[in-house]
Amino acid sequence: MTEMLDRRARARGPNVPTFYNEPVHIVRGEGGWLWDADGKRYLDCYNNVPHVGHCHPRVVEAIARQAATLNTHTRYLHDGILTYIERLTATFDHDLSQVIMVCSGSEANDIALRMAQAVTGKRGFIATNATYHGTTTAVSQLSRRRPPIGGYPDHVRLVPAPTTLTPLGGSMDAQGAAFAAGIQTAIEELEANGSGFAGLMLCPIFANEGLPDLPDDFLAPTAEVVRAAGGVLICDEVQPGFGRTGRAMWSHAWMNVAPDVVTLGKPMGNGHPVAATVARPDVMAAFREAFGYFNTFGGNPVSCAAARAVLDVIEDEGLVAHAARMSPRVVADLKTLDFRAEAHIRGRGQFYAVELTRDGAPAGDLAKWLIEALKARGVLMGVIGPARNILKFRPPMPFDESHAALLMTTMEETLATCPI
Amino acid sequence: MTEMLDRRARARGPNVPTFYNEPVHIVRGEGGWLWDADGKRYLDCYNNVPHVGHCHPRVVEAIARQAATLNTHTRYLHDGILTYIERLTATFDHDLSQVIMVCSGSEANDIALRMAQAVTGKRGFIATNATYHGTTTAVSQLSRRRPPIGGYPDHVRLVPAPTTLTPLGGSMDAQGAAFAAGIQTAIEELEANGSGFAGLMLCPIFANEGLPDLPDDFLAPTAEVVRAAGGVLICDEVQPGFGRTGRAMWSHAWMNVAPDVVTLGKPMGNGHPVAATVARPDVMAAFREAFGYFNTFGGNPVSCAAARAVLDVIEDEGLVAHAARMSPRVVADLKTLDFRAEAHIRGRGQFYAVELTRDGAPAGDLAKWLIEALKARGVLMGVIGPARNILKFRPPMPFDESHAALLMTTMEETLATCPI
Numbered sequence: 001m002t003e004m005l006d007r008r009a010r011a012r013g014p015n016v017p018t019f020y021n022e023p024v025h026i027v028r029g030e031g032g033w034l035w036d037a038d039g040k041r042y043l044d045c046y047n048n049v050p051h052v053g054h055c056h057p058r059v060v061e062a063i064a065r066q067a068a069t070l071n072t073h074t075r076y077l078h079d080g081i082l083t084y085i086e087r088l089t090a091t092f093d094h095d096l097s098q099v100i101m102v103c104s105g106s107e108a109n110d111i112a113l114r115m116a117q118a119v120t121g122k123r124g125f126i127a128t129n130a131t132y133h134g135t136t137t138a139v140s141q142l143s144r145r146r147p148p149i150g151g152y153p154d155h156v157r158l159v160p161a162p163t164t165l166t167p168l169g170g171s172m173d174a175q176g177a178a179f180a181a182g183i184q185t186a187i188e189e190l191e192a193n194g195s196g197f198a199g200l201m202l203c204p205i206f207a208n209e210g211l212p213d214l215p216d217d218f219l220a221p222t223a224e225v226v227r228a229a230g231g232v233l234i235c236d237e238v239q240p241g242f243g244r245t246g247r248a249m250w251s252h253a254w255m256n257v258a259p260d261v262v263t264l265g266k267p268m269g270n271g272h273p274v275a276a277t278v279a280r281p282d283v284m285a286a287f288r289e290a291f292g293y294f295n296t297f298g299g300n301p302v303s304c305a306a307a308r309a310v311l312d313v314i315e316d317e318g319l320v321a322h323a324a325r326m327s328p329r330v331v332a333d334l335k336t337l338d339f340r341a342e343a344h345i346r347g348r349g350q351f352y353a354v355e356l357t358r359d360g361a362p363a364g365d366l367a368k369w370l371i372e373a374l375k376a377r378g379v380l381m382g383v384i385g386p387a388r389n390i391l392k393f394r395p396p397m398p399f400d401e402s403h404a405a406l407l408m409t410t411m412e413e414t415l416a417t418c419p420i
Numbered sequence: 421m422t423e424m425l426d427r428r429a430r431a432r433g434p435n436v437p438t439f440y441n442e443p444v445h446i447v448r449g450e451g452g453w454l455w456d457a458d459g460k461r462y463l464d465c466y467n468n469v470p471h472v473g474h475c476h477p478r479v480v481e482a483i484a485r486q487a488a489t490l491n492t493h494t495r496y497l498h499d500g501i502l503t504y505i506e507r508l509t510a511t512f513d514h515d516l517s518q519v520i521m522v523c524s525g526s527e528a529n530d531i532a533l534r535m536a537q538a539v540t541g542k543r544g545f546i547a548t549n550a551t552y553h554g555t556t557t558a559v560s561q562l563s564r565r566r567p568p569i570g571g572y573p574d575h576v577r578l579v580p581a582p583t584t585l586t587p588l589g590g591s592m593d594a595q596g597a598a599f600a601a602g603i604q605t606a607i608e609e610l611e612a613n614g615s616g617f618a619g620l621m622l623c624p625i626f627a628n629e630g631l632p633d634l635p636d637d638f639l640a641p642t643a644e645v646v647r648a649a650g651g652v653l654i655c656d657e658v659q660p661g662f663g664r665t666g667r668a669m670w671s672h673a674w675m676n677v678a679p680d681v682v683t684l685g686k687p688m689g690n691g692h693p694v695a696a697t698v699a700r701p702d703v704m705a706a707f708r709e710a711f712g713y714f715n716t717f718g719g720n721p722v723s724c725a726a727a728r729a730v731l732d733v734i735e736d737e738g739l740v741a742h743a744a745r746m747s748p749r750v751v752a753d754l755k756t757l758d759f760r761a762e763a764h765i766r767g768r769g770q771f772y773a774v775e776l777t778r779d780g781a782p783a784g785d786l787a788k789w790l791i792e793a794l795k796a797r798g799v800l801m802g803v804i805g806p807a808r809n810i811l812k813f814r815p816p817m818p819f820d821e822s823h824a825a826l827l828m829t830t831m832e833e834t835l836a837t838c839p840i
Binding site: 001004005007008010011012013014015016017018019023024025026027028029034047049050054055057059060063064067068069070071072073074075076077078079081082085086089097098099100102103104105106107110113114117118121122123135136137138140145146148149150198265266270271272273274279281284285287288289290291292293294295296297298300302303 | 421424425427428430431432433434435436437438439443444445446447448449454467469470474475477479480483484487488489490491492493494495496497498499501502505506509517518519520522523524525526527530533534537538541542543555556557558560565566568569570618685686690691692693694699701704705707708709710711712713714715716717718720722723
């Protein structure tokens with residue numbers, strides 16, 4: 001382990017975080033399980049990228065077969081990308097019928113921002129103050145973890161994110177209007193400083209913000225404010241998409257909002273680097289007119305085969321309905337546990353959050369202790385939220401009753417030993 | 421074909437170029453060959469991405485095996501990424517020993533730009549006025565094909581690119597100093613307008629600029645100017661890297677220049693979406709300090725397995741030496757052909773250029789006709805250069821005498837029918 005960490009530091013440089021105080025060294029995956037180099041098995045409650053399960057044989061076979069047949073680019077014609085886009089866009093409403101395929105959610109979001117600029121002729125963007133949309137220079141400016149060289153740009157405004165415990169506007173009922181009011185103010189600031197308002201980018205379930213409980217009509221006033229200002233509404237479905245939330249293939253459908261642009265990533269190829277920007281034809285045309293865009297790897301036949309296999313498995317294994325079935329059971333089970341703190345338990349399909357507080361204050365220490373202790377007992381999980389006090393639990397979609405039973409037993413045993 | 425083009429327009433939107441007036445519909449590849457849906461075979465003289473040959477069995481097998489075993493991210497430990505980085509960096513000099521793995525050359529270049537900003541604390545970049553470094557918002561600002569929304573940014577300066585036919589400074593001997601003088605002027609402009617000079621990004625063989633003939637010491641004055649100004653020198657090896665030029669694994673070695681950062685892409689995984697930014701430890705540390713960077717797919721075990729197989733094949737099949745052997749033969753053969761115009765023939769390993777002029781003026785019409793006519797006769801090739809008058813010919817690296825013989829015969833037959 002020490003030798004491996006030394007090699008890692010030499011090869012990758014400083015400040016490259018691992019998960020866990022003593023990182024795991026994973027060598028094999030299958031379905032909902034991971035194994036480390038010592039043969040220890042872990043229940044994977046963290047990874048959403050292997051959406052249909054680690055190393056799903058149908059995805060592996062699709063990749064292997066296509067890689068042995070042809071892998072080129074999209075300036076030649078190929079049926080793979082067309083069939084995939086037709087299959088994918090059939091799952092969207094709101095005339096979201098055209099697609100650019102790329103390699104990462106960051107690339108997809110980078111395009112989405114330029115689509116908003118192309119449609120509006122303006123430069124300014126709004127996102128929440130507790131989000132993360134990706135790693136390119138342009139997209140990383142939508143989060144403020146560290147200041148860019150030259151300082152924070154004028155054309156970005158970050159607005160207060162919705163929460164469950166201290167709702168904007170003072171109450172859950174007022175939160176939707178208060179969030180929209182924050183956006184309205186930001187729009188006015190962008191118009192005043194000369195940037196103008198191009199678009200709002202958000203994750204419809206506010207996953208990085210901590211998966212707050214929100215009513216289904218929460219985003220209605222926001223959509224109205226964006227439309228009235230002539231801006232573009234971009235829904236980042238990189239985390240909640242592909243049926244994760246159980247109620248619908250895309251989380252914006254749950255949130256009753258009609259985006260102009262939707263971005264997809266992580267689960268799209270079950271780990272193969274593929275992502276996409278989906279747009280209405282008028283939005284796509286504006287982008288294609290304003291920017292010449294070609295992505296060498298984007299939409300290659302192997303990426304499309306992987307992505308298509310993922311759609312096949314989601315459909316054939318009924319994974320969206322499965323998420324809807326599992327979600328209330330897991331939430332109910334979690335509510336039976338004694339977290340030795342206030343535990344605010346939320347679920348949106350197979351995406352769960354346990355917000356831990358003591359006297360209303362974030363209990364980040366407990367969350368951190370739990371993650372480490374669960375790992376020691378063979379369960380992998382993460383934390384989210386600005387105060388890092390929210391357990392993030394987002395397993396491969398086939399997570400079922402037997403996995404849930406093991407999880408609950410392990411959590412119960414672990415919590416029983418909690419020294420905090 | 422018409423139906424497929426209609427589907428393509430519906431799925432992908434307008435202004436998504438194909439190659440050729442009537443695009444090819446490729447369904448299978450093997451080694452140096454591609455086949456279309458009608459079973460017609462093409463000699464591939466265009467694609468550098470399938471570096472070790474289309475569907476090389478060792479790369480396909482490495483992908484298939486690892487995809488069936490594990491595909492996660494680099495916040496868990498995995499030997500694949502460490503072994504790969506160790507193997508890769510062993511091929512570099514100048515203490516270029518640390519790597520960030522990503523999914524595309526664009527992502528790699530986007531990081532490289534921020535590395536330069538992190539090292540210098542300044543924002544400004546210089547590139548040539550006939551180049552292309554990728555598609556992210558930040559990287560696409562280094563080319564001026566179409567203006568960004570809000571206009572061209574102040575922090576980018578594009579300098580005249582070197583050429584063979586009308587060298588900067590009036591002569592081939594003067595061109596190196598003249599190019600460097602252009603950079604010096606741009607540095608002064610960036611310092612004067614408040615951006616400051618962060619770095620220069622260039623392809624050491626100026627591939628997109630038309631692969632000009634340049635002496636080995638061409639970049640020496642440029643490197644000196646960049647160093648004297650405290651800037652970072654970024655070599656984009658996305659096209660010339662991995663031995664393409666025959667003389668060395670990396671083209672900056674040929675050009676006798678010591679970059680601070682090198683970026684890799686296209687050929688790295690033989691078509692699998694993988695790319696990398698390579699840097700000195702001090703540069704990496706500055707970046708890692710200034711920016712939190714994590715790429716979900718970057719450096720995953722499957723990408724590393726694909727990339728490692730490519731290195732294995734390059735080594736085991738002696739492809740760098742092969743490129744060095746083939747290059748003068750192909751250049752000599754090309755020089756025997758009657759191009760019905762002035763043909764300026766250049767080769768850097770298995771990267772060839774035929775610049776076509778009439779009375780010194782670019783003969784773009786002839787280049788276009790040739791590309792189409794060659795395609796009809798089963799040879800795929802491209803064009804480059806600001807005037808689109810330079811045949812670009814950059815086949816999979818195993819391109820050998822038998823391929824070359826077929827190419828020459830086909831070119832001869834094609835040129836004999838040339839109506840221009």
